[in-house]
Structure formats: structure tokens, C-alpha cells
Amino acid sequence: MNRVEAIQSIYENHEGALFIICNGLNSREAAYFCPRKTSFYMLHAMGESLSVGMGVASVRGDIEVVVIDGDGNALMGASSWTMNSYNNLHYYILVNSKYETTGGQELPGNTEWPSWCKKITIVGDNNKASPNPPPPEKIWIDTQVWLNGNDRSVI
Numbered sequence: 001m002n003r004v005e006a007i008q009s010i011y012e013n014h015e016g017a018l019f020i021i022c023n024g025l026n027s028r029e030a031a032y033f034c035p036r037k038t039s040f041y042m043l044h045a046m047g048e049s050l051s052v053g054m055g056v057a058s059v060r061g062d063i064e065v066v067v068i069d070g071d072g073n074a075l076m077g078a079s080s081w082t083m084n085s086y087n088n089l090h091y092y093i094l095v096n097s098k099y100e101t102t103g104g105q106e107l108p109g110n111t112e113w114p115s116w117c118k119k120i121t122i123v124g125d126n127n128k129a130s131p132n133p134p135p136p137e138k139i140w141i142d143t144q145v146w147l148n149g150n151d152r153s154v155i
Helices: 003-013 025-033 049-059 071-076 078-083 136-147
Strands: 018-021 039-041 065-070 089-095 118-121
Touching: 003 018, 003 025, 003 065, 003 089, 003 118, 018 025, 018 049, 018 136, 025 039, 025 065, 039 136, 049 065, 049 078, 049 089, 065 071, 071 078, 071 089
Parallel strands: 018 039, 018 065, 065 089, 089 118
Antiparallel strands: none
16 A cells, blocks of 8 residues: 555544644645645654644544654654553554655664554555645644634545
8 A cells, every 4th residue: 555545544444533644755645635624734843743643632532633654753753652541542653664755764674663553554655746735824723723613524
């Protein structure tokens, strides 16, 4: 499954959730190929998507929170792995064994991923050309409007 297919599959399995998507190719491709008002794209915040997801899950126990992380981002935020105790949080790691956004460097081998996360192996990716997600102000406003219940549409 390629990255876009993986993200679309996660969206389909969690209708009505808030999605926190790590920076880099994951957020760019999600914003370009399958944009949603329910997605908070983590621009320029490598390794922080799980921390943000846990923060939202802790204060908004009434909604499902889904974090979509790349394996490179996940390793950068590994200190958060020990702190997840939220039943309303789902954590997906898209695994391609590379720091794809920064040039395709190989990740260290033998990574032990948290047992509670869901891993999706990414294959056949051809780094689709995709522009950056919307500006931070638009992402923030769209997310706030959705969280406050003023617009519960997802697209």
C-alpha cells in the first residue's frame, strides 16, 4: 500500500475523528490528495504529532483522536511512547524505513515499535509531487471550528 492509500484507509476506519498528521510527505500528501477539515497538519514539527494527539485526547475525551506518523517522525518523538494512556487515541505509524522528507536516509535497523500502535508498511511509493498543506492560520481556524462543533462536516 502506498502512503495515500494508507491515509485514505485510516480515514475510512475512523469517520468522525480528529486526525493529527505528522509533518513532511504524510501531511503534504494528505492535504493534497485527500484533504479533510478534520485533519490537523503538523507543519515543521518533526516528532511532535503523538504529543499533540495525546494533549487533544486528554482534554477532549468525547472525540476520537487519530495520529498518523511516519516512522522517522515516530522515532524523533519516541519519548512520548511511554505516556499514552488514552482510550480515545489511535496511533498509526507508516513504515518505509527512511527519513523520506529529509532526503531518504535509512532509519536505524531493529526498531521496536510500541505494541499498542498500528503499523502500516508503505511500499511502491513514488514520492508524489504535492504542495505544502494550507497555511498554519487556515489549519488552526478549520480545526477550531470543527472542534467547537460549528461545522461537523469532514471534507
